[in-house]
Amino acid sequence: MKSKAHSAIGRLLYAQSGGVTAVINATAAGVIQTARAHRVPVYAAHNGILGALREELIDTSKETAAAIAALRHTPGGAFGSCRYKLKSLEANRAEYERxxxxxxxxxxxxxxxxxxxxxADTALKISQLGKAMDYDIRCIGVPKTVDNDLAVTDCCPGFGSVAKYTAVSTLEASLDVASMADTSTKVFILEVMGRHAGWIAAASGLAGEGADAPPHIILFPERVFDEAAFLAKVKATVERVGWCTVVASEGIKNAEGQFLAEAGTRDAFGHAQLGGVAPVLAALVKEKLGYKYHWALPDYLQRSARHMASKTDAEQAYAVGKAAVDYALAGMNAVMPVIVRTSDAPYRWKLEPASLEKIANHEKKMPASFLTRDGFGITPAARRYLSPLIRGEMPPPYGREGLPKYVQLKNAKVAKKLPDFAH
Amino acid sequence: MKSKAHSAIGRLLYAQSGGVTAVINATAAGVIQTARAHRVPVYAAHNGILGALREELIDTSKETAAAIAALRHTPGGAFGSCRYKLKSLEANRAEYERxxxxxxxxxxxxxxxxxxxxxADTALKISQLGKAMDYDIRCIGVPKTVDNDLAVTDCCPGFGSVAKYTAVSTLEASLDVASMADTSTKVFILEVMGRHAGWIAAASGLAGEGADAPPHIILFPERVFDEAAFLAKVKATVERVGWCTVVASEGIKNAEGQFLAEAGTRDAFGHAQLGGVAPVLAALVKEKLGYKYHWALPDYLQRSARHMASKTDAEQAYAVGKAAVDYALAGMNAVMPVIVRTSDAPYRWKLEPASLEKIANHEKKMPASFLTRDGFGITPAARRYLSPLIRGEMPPPYGREGLPKYVQLKNAKVAKKLPDFAH
Incomplete structure (x- = not known):
């Protein structure tokens, strides 16, 4: 019976991990709809891998088809996610055994x-331990991250939508600044996510093209922050264009290797103020150049903005969920469906399975060829790569009250069968 | 001839003033399209009233019909705006005479x-001085402000869209926080515009209804910030719901009358850090309750987010522009088209002219009946008022590259006829 993957023998467990995105639930919809089509029951772990450790499992069969379909346009993590990295097999074998x-x-x-x-690393280890413990389990990684730093895959579901949000917000705010610059704000600073890689900051570059179009300056974590060069470019831009839009990655560091966000501001209690490189840059601009500034820090708004999702991204997010089930039911193990770009223009992509060993614990940085020589902008090569990822719109349905119709699942728990586990 | 308003005798001057909005250009479209239909030529002042003082005038007849139509979905101020308040007639009569x-x-x-x-005050004074200087000029005020604090009118064009952006962003970010709260952020703080009136903060309340739905706490400038009550409500919410979303108006003050945003944080140079009440609140939550926090400050993103405009708002913005031309050509003077609500459900509204004297220099605060007794939420009366204003979607057209197709006008200048004026 076991070899007949389409039979109802066994269940599929789906878990969301790490920071959620505008489209991770589209992946969940792809998983559940595909599994349902094959009559494979799906449990979801409540709050990610912690739910699996705690035996807090959700029976997705209690959700209607309409609710599962609505996941496709609902941001956040419908089953809960978590930030919890399992230790190595040697350090905490008990967790894997649990x-x-x-x-x-x-x-x-x-x-x-x-x-x-x-x-990807956790999934890989589980698949290995299953073999060692003589339990037949197939582990499939499913890609997700707004940071776009996953190896092997051409891009990551979640990234295209935050990229689109960032490009559109940069464009819109710049139109505002341009119209007020004569008597008001001269320098606008938008801080975006990206602690180690500047993919999201780079996407803001799609808002305009040419030296006078916003954003005029992008600050990447891949480059050491050069205060003098930054201030000189701000000044030259304000003098030439009348105003200046700066997009800064939260992860930029100074020559001493300190995060700028931590090096500067202290709060009312004298503690270093985290998560705000924009106010540090704004203070610098004010202090050294005397320009009136404004700054924005959209934080979670950027990664939850399903209303502004990229169609390309939402479709890829669904597709990787579907493919993951197809791979699993076909008997594959320790793989992840990755996006392969077959053409830039017209943009074409396909999915194929890649070994988790090649993906686990690797980090994809932006290629140096994507940054202009001065380090403040993106190159045509970067535009070729990024542009297709923000294409197309797939807005959520809106209700009569003017709000998107996001779904709230029932999340019915499965009865526990095991004693509690201290993790 | 003069009495025949529809003849091409004379020109109409349109100027944008103060902070721009997602829909102020829809008003410009209403003005220009209506004037064109009556064959009345329209000049626009470059950068608001300063353009009129400097004789920097834009000939809108150089713009195509398609470009003017595109203003209807383009944020920012297409002709430039400014923050410049004319002094009183007594203090600077020369400016008015100019x-x-x-x-x-x-x-x-x-x-x-x-x-x-x-x-409204400036328009009123100009109309009075025209009479005194024997120059026949009709002045019409056209309402615009994201702050919704304009007197007489039921609501202000510009507000409904920032209200919708705020409600949707609150909902989306809260879905994100809810799914991560087990191991990550427990308290999320969203700072919104509103220095004197809490209308925008109040609109966030539309994101959810009931004690457990976000936002759990709204902080209004109409109420003195009560640290103990705030912290107690944050704690109770986290313990009951698992997480807590706070929406704070930038203008909240402590019992000493200081802006919280200025009372707390100092930047790297020891200067008071402006425009950030969210980090001050976040630091407080961390210090006193120990919860992990995130905060967002969308700043200009909120008022330029044409991609998320309220259809009600965009339609009203266009309608007030059209009505202003109709009133002007009908010979009215010193009036403003104001929005009159004739029914809550179904929502119905109409425009009528109101005297600028009743509007100039007044400020509309939120009624006390709109705030819950504890001051942290909105009442059913507030929902009845706010809800229709965010209804309906009117997204901009998008281009093949995935960005909204916002228009950039030619803004051709009219030849000057007067000597320069020092203002």
């Missing part, structure tokens, strides 16, 4: 882990 | 000033 115990207790035969590098 | 001189030189017979309270 996972196998939970799988065994609930007849979980396929485990789909939807996350980034860490999650 | 305006009349410019109008006379260019045969401006109708002046439409698109702004808030200050602009």
């Amino acid at each position: 996972l196998i115990d939970v799988f065994r207790a609930h007849d979980i035969r396929w485990f789909l882990y939807n996350g980034g590098n860490d999650s | 305006l009349i001189d410019v109008f006379r030189a260019h045969d401006i017979r109708w002046f439409l000033y698109n702004g808030g309270n200050d602009s």
